[in-house]
Amino acid sequence: MDKLLRVQEVAEILGIGKSTVWLWVKLNRIPQPIHLSPRVSVWKQSAINNFIASVDQISA
Template identity: 45%
Template sequence: MTFIATNARLIKVGQVAEILGIGTSTVWKYSKQNAGFPQPLSISARNTRWRLSDVEKFVDAKADSIH
């Protein structure tokens, strides 16, 4: 069994979409097709979450690549 650090904030697909300014279907598409995109964690059969820290790192990396 894998344990997640208690200080790791987990967010839903809608929150990921809002942070990135894209739709939820695009979040799912990118998570399957884009190797650099943050990968979701399967909490249960019907619950998936992303680490907020992973999403923030992704945003920072994209911002750095623009400059």
């Protein structure tokens, strides 16, 4: 089962700030989060890993 990542963890993995994570969500640059409650959003670790892999392929 995938680990669920909070916004702080996603920001650290991507090397960006939390506000940039939310901006990228709004701009559809990264996968949309799963909303566990109105104030709690998470991402599947596999979704973030797939996003990173796709960016690496574009950059290569």
